[in-house]
Each structure stands twice: as C-alpha cells, then as structure tokens.
Amino acid sequence: MELYQELTKDVRFVEGLKSCMNCGVCTAICPAAEFYDYDPRIIAGIIQSKDEKRIEELLKSETIWYCGECMSCKTRCPRGNTVGLIIMALRALSQELGYFAESEKGRQQLVIKRVIGGNIVTKGYCLLPENLVPELHPEQGPVGEWIYENKEEVYERVGANYKGDGEGALRKIPQESIDEISRIFEITGGFNRFDKIEYFSKKKAESMGFPENGDDYTDYINHTFTTNNGKHNRQ
Amino acid sequence: MKREGKIQVWQDYQKEIADDHYFYVRSCIRQNFFPGSEQTFLKILRKELNKDIYENPHHTSCSGIGYHSDIVPFDTIQTIVARQFALMTEAGYKNLAVSCITSFGIYNEIIETWKEFPSELEKVRNFLKKATGREFEIPQNVAHASDIVYKFRQEIAEAGKNRLVNQKTGEPLKIVEHIGCHYSKMFPSKGVGGAEFPHVLVGMIESWGGEVVDYPERRHCCGFGFRQYLVMSNRGYSVSNSRKKFESMEPYKPDAIVSNCPGCPMFLDRWQYVIEEMEGKTYGENGQGIPVLTYEEMAGLVLGYNPWDMGMQMHQTNVEPLLDKMGIKYDPDLKYTRKDGKMIGKPTMVGCRC
Numbered sequence: 001m002e003l004y005q006e007l008t009k010d011v012r013f014v015e016g017l018k019s020c021m022n023c024g025v026c027t028a029i030c031p032a033a034e035f036y037d038y039d040p041r042i043i044a045g046i047i048q049s050k051d052e053k054r055i056e057e058l059l060k061s062e063t064i065w066y067c068g069e070c071m072s073c074k075t076r077c078p079r080g081n082t083v084g085l086i087i088m089a090l091r092a093l094s095q096e097l098g099y100f101a102e103s104e105k106g107r108q109q110l111v112i113k114r115v116i117g118g119n120i121v122t123k124g125y126c127l128l129p130e131n132l133v134p135e136l137h138p139e140q141g142p143v144g145e146w147i148y149e150n151k152e153e154v155y156e157r158v159g160a161n162y163k164g165d166g167e168g169a170l171r172k173i174p175q176e177s178i179d180e181i182s183r184i185f186e187i188t189g190g191f192n193r194f195d196k197i198e199y200f201s202k203k204k205a206e207s208m209g210f211p212e213n214g215d216d217y218t219d220y221i222n223h224t225f226t227t228n229n230g231k232h233n234r235q
Numbered sequence: 236m237k238r239e240g241k242i243q244v245w246q247d248y249q250k251e252i253a254d255d256h257y258f259y260v261r262s263c264i265r266q267n268f269f270p271g272s273e274q275t276f277l278k279i280l281r282k283e284l285n286k287d288i289y290e291n292p293h294h295t296s297c298s299g300i301g302y303h304s305d306i307v308p309f310d311t312i313q314t315i316v317a318r319q320f321a322l323m324t325e326a327g328y329k330n331l332a333v334s335c336i337t338s339f340g341i342y343n344e345i346i347e348t349w350k351e352f353p354s355e356l357e358k359v360r361n362f363l364k365k366a367t368g369r370e371f372e373i374p375q376n377v378a379h380a381s382d383i384v385y386k387f388r389q390e391i392a393e394a395g396k397n398r399l400v401n402q403k404t405g406e407p408l409k410i411v412e413h414i415g416c417h418y419s420k421m422f423p424s425k426g427v428g429g430a431e432f433p434h435v436l437v438g439m440i441e442s443w444g445g446e447v448v449d450y451p452e453r454r455h456c457c458g459f460g461f462r463q464y465l466v467m468s469n470r471g472y473s474v475s476n477s478r479k480k481f482e483s484m485e486p487y488k489p490d491a492i493v494s495n496c497p498g499c500p501m502f503l504d505r506w507q508y509v510i511e512e513m514e515g516k517t518y519g520e521n522g523q524g525i526p527v528l529t530y531e532e533m534a535g536l537v538l539g540y541n542p543w544d545m546g547m548q549m550h551q552t553n554v555e556p557l558l559d560k561m562g563i564k565y566d567p568d569l570k571y572t573r574k575d576g577k578m579i580g581k582p583t584m585v586g587c588r589c
Contacts (some may be wrong), residue, residue, distance in 0.1 A: 072418070116465065117306045125295070127263045153269060174293055
C-alpha cells in the first residue's frame, strides 16, 4: 500500500495540506507543541516529502497522538494549511492499519472507543453522567462527586430531564433513533473502525502479556488509561 | 482611521444570525455539566424574547467528541449530521441553533466540505437514505446559541434587573471572555468578529455594563484537547493549558470568567480546584477562585433569574463572590436542595481550600 496515496483519499488531508513552506507559525501557536515533544511544522514537512518510510514511522509513532485538534493552526497558516486536519487523516490511517497499537498514546484509542463510542451507539450521546466516576475523574472535585452521588436529584433540580421521555437535557433518546444511529455506523464504516480498534488492541494486549479478562481485556484498558512513561513532554 | 473607515472594516467581521424560528440541537458536554444553562437559554428565547425554538427528542449527539478523538470516521459523522438536518427539514425549520461549539465547528466543517467537494454531499445523501430513509436540506442559517443571545443583547439589557457592575463601588466588573477554539478559528467568517476580533461575548459584557479584560493569553485554548482530557494519563496537557491562561489573566484581577463553549467553563472551573490542590495557588481575591460562568448564566443573572435554578451550584469554584458584587440576593440554604426544597446534602468542599 502506498501510504501517501491512501492519505490523499481523505478530503481532510486534501484540505489540510496545500503547500507548506515550513515557516513554523503553526508550531508557534500550537498548545500541544508547548506541552509535548511535538512540532506540527515537522509533521507537514514529513508528509510533503512523500517519503513512505518516514510516513510509516509517523503512523506508528507517539507524535501523531499529541495534537489536541483545537485547530489553532488553521487560523494562522499563511498558506491555508491545517496540520490538525493532516493529523486526523494520519490517525484514521493508523487505526485502519493497526499501527496505532505500536505507541503508548495510540493504544489509548481502545478505551476511548469503548466509552465514547459505546455511549454514542447505545445512548445517542458522547458523554453520560454515569461516566464521571469520581475515582476516574478526581479533577471533578467534591462538587463533581456530589453531582455523581445525587444525579437524579441534582439534574431534576436544574431542569434537566435525566433519562426521561420527551425533550430536555439528558433525556432518554428513543430506541428507534438509536437504531438509526447504529445503521449509520454500519453503512458508513463506523463499526468497521470500532472492530479494527478492538482487533488490533487485543492482539497487542496478548503480545504484552495481558489477560483476556473474559474477552474484555480490562487490565489492558486500565493500563492504557493510566500509564504515562514520562517521556512525552517537551524538555 | 476615520470612524467611517472603521465601520467599513468591521463589516467584514459581521455575521448573519437568524431572527426567529430555530431548530435547537443540544450539547453532550453542556447538558452534563451545565444543564441549567440550556434551560436558561430556552427560557430567555421563549419567555423574554417570544421566539419560536423547537427541540425534537429524536435528535442525538453529533458524535463530535468521538470524531475529534478519532474513533468516529468522517463519513459517519457527516451522515449523523445529515440526520440532524433531516429532522430539522421534516419539522419545517431552516435555522439551526447549536448549543455546542464543537458541534458548531463540525456543522460548519461539513457544510463547507459539501461546498468544496460536492461528491461528499452526494455520498452522504445516499448513506442517509439507505440507513434511515430520510432526506434533508442544508440549513439556511447556522448560529451558535451565543450568537442568538448576542443578537438580542440590547433587549436583554432593557429587560434586565441587574448589571455587570460592582454595586459597592459603581465600577464595571472586569470580565475575562473565553471564546472556545472551534467557534471561529477554523471558519472565521462563521463567528461574530471572526477569529481576530471575536465579539460575541464582548458584545454581551459591554451591553450589560461590564468591562472586558484583555490579557496576553486571551485566545489560548482551555486545554480540552479531546483525547488529552478523556484519558486520565493525558490530563497534564489540559490543566497546563488552563494554568497558562490563569497565570496570564491573574494580574488583571478579573471578577469573573465567562465562556462561550460548553467544555471550557467546566475546565476553567475544575482546573482552578486542581491547581489549588497541587500547588496551593488560587487566582481570585482573598484566596478564592475566579468564578466561571456560561454566557447563559451571565444573561440569566442580568435578567434576575435564581442562580440555583440555573444550576450554579454545580460549579466547583464558588460563584457567590460575583453574586455579592452584583448585589444579587440569594438564599445559601437553598443552594443544595432538591426540586421540592428538601436538602440533598452538601459537597464535602466547595471553592478552593480557603
């Protein structure tokens, strides 16, 4: 497979890379470049070189997972490039080929797929109050814990329709609509991506010696959710 | 530059915002963390402004958090968005009112993609028809909910019972405004004031008596970063970016932060607590945090709404210092009560450890 050619099939890639002169304005404005060992200017340069070996290395690297997709680069590029869009095309291809499982940051796709992806296709939302378990979200603080422990009462007090029928915040989305979302995922390749993330993650989990945990690979999930090797940050 | 010239320049930064008859799409993040803000927005439109805004219970998430954490393919999100448009078309509406900045960016990205790549539009029409049997029209107008509040800011000011003014000193309150990256960084022409001079919150603040704080990192990201917050081991990215903003705004002694995006106020609220826990540092007066508001809450306070009806008890950083400055009366005993007035119980700690 010609990796560069594959990237050009993604309209976001076509929009994202016009002609980079490596001025570095994207790097200057990039929140990720300030925090991580990350330089969007180099990403654009590697892709523009069409060097298949370097593109493959990138697809297997930690680097492509550092971007926060804030798209600040879009505003500033004097030539109308958007490294954030290039990153989205790279991440899509990395998951298609299973390369994402080769990096610590890439392996986190499984937990995102299980939680956010699971929510979308079963409840119709990206995020649910039930996800904000205090142990997993200590940043939510004592108020977040209070909300979590008293969900029904707090949400009712502020006018939400938590798990209720009809309209309103946090309402239960009717099953026929959830079924439509599922069919959209089936037809458009959404479930295909989910399956690839599961397949390659399980292979990786096995190679790293994690137990199946009844085919859920819970230990592996917990590992990817909490592990940070401390080598990602800008020094 | 003469005033006429300035007006001409600013014409480039205006945005058309529909006047009435909106199809409302909710935000996953806002309804989790600030559900009262969505209720407040609908109340303002229906009760104060007498506008028609319709919500179809069958609409779903746009799947934007999944898209920007790269588990949802572009074809999939395009078709989910097309389904939202189909629900709007079927209900007879042409104006979309979007509660979420991430969704707002996505709606604009997809509509612009369809203009640039008509084959994508054709493909998505086929996907949607095959998956659901539905057809759709592209909205005539896409407004973020804040655009609509901005459009009617003078009417809100006239109906208002409170001003963004310190009642003891008579001075305007100093407000930090945070726009949210996906409002106009991707498509500047889709936001009021573009990417260079975002005016959507400035207009509200100034119309309601406040003073906008201009500080070096005013346009910096709050640090959500999608996967950079969703995964626990990445959250250093998120808090570091918020911290950069707090450090930058601190010398200007803001009375409050108001945010456009649903996620940003949660981060700017919660990360103040985390930074205090980690470093013992607070950014507000008297060892307290800086109160963080959604723009709906700010509008609601101006209109005299009860802060606890709007859900301001769901903030970690105390909002009472701001309420006190504005001269707003509130009953502290009702802050943590249920709908029927009975006590739920209190959080173990509110605000910062002070």
